[in-house]
Amino acid sequence: MDWRRVEENIFKCLMLTSVCCVVGSLLFILGTVFVKGFHALTLDMLIKTPQGGYYLGKGGGILNAITGSIVLGIGATLLALLLSLPLVVYLNLYLRKNSRRAFAVRFLLDVLWGIPSIVYGAFGFTVMVFFKLQASLLAAIITVALLILPIMARSMDEVLKMIPFELKEASFAMGATKFETAVHVILRQAIGGLVTAILIAFGRGIGDAASVLFTASFTDSLPYSLFKPVATLPLAIFFQLGTPFPEVQERGYAAALVLAILILGVSIAARFISGKFTRHVIR
Secondary structure, rough: OOOHHHHHHHHHHHHHHHHHHHHHHHHHHHHHHHHHHHHHHHHHHOOOOOOOOOOHHOOOHHHHHHHHHHHHHHHHHHHHHHHHHHHHHHHHOOOOOOOOHHHHHHHHHHHHHHHHHHHHHHHHHHHHHHHHOOOOOOHHHHHHHHHHHHHHHHHHHHHHHOOOOHHHHHHHHHHOOHHHHHHHHHHHHHHHHHHHHHHHHHHHHHHHHHHHOOOOOOOOOOOOOOOOOOOOOHHHHHHOOOOOOOHHHHHHHHHHHHHHHHHHHHHHHHHHHHHHHHHHOEE
16 A cells, blocks of 8 residues: 555645635635625615614614724724834845844734734723823724734735845845835835735724724714724624614624625735736746
């Protein structure tokens, strides 16, 4: 008996089983949300804010939550990008490959990545209490930015580590500085992967509820100020599913379907944009 062939077949079966479990779980979740929420999803729900008694089964919609999630996600993503991009460029261009400082920074980012989002929410709430601030869009942006910062930074770091070392050497040989090499060579080669990392972090930010539970609060109004509370889709889903009214619970599943479609759209956009920018990548 060829034991190597048997071993290969066993691991192939295990891999196929894993794929089926992952895909099956995804389809089951999406199917459940679709079946329970599609018939409750109406145009009024998408274009109107909650009216009086919305969470008791009366009229209105979740436009406030949709708009709030998008504004919050964009703000947090831009803030995280402002912090993470210089960091990963410094790690990959200004420090040696086996530098202890680079190892320490990457280790800390991995630790931050593993911290539960509720801890970020509690930290943001503690800071708010210390400075005597109220829950607001700004507080939520800062908290979510801290949440997605390690995700974005480590994703970008892995992308930049795949850039051929010879490109850097060729750029230095032509007389370019490290900053010029970073802007005109490294980032140009990695732009597809960087965009993907940004969009993944954005999708993670708009889908989190624990980090904004105490920092964003909730409101029936559209976001109009950084210093006022803001509604988000995860919290809208949480509040609607927590009511005893079946029609409101159905709206909660409809809101979950909207959130799932939004994140799915971000994922598809990440793949499409990444493919568009890879024409500059040296293979």
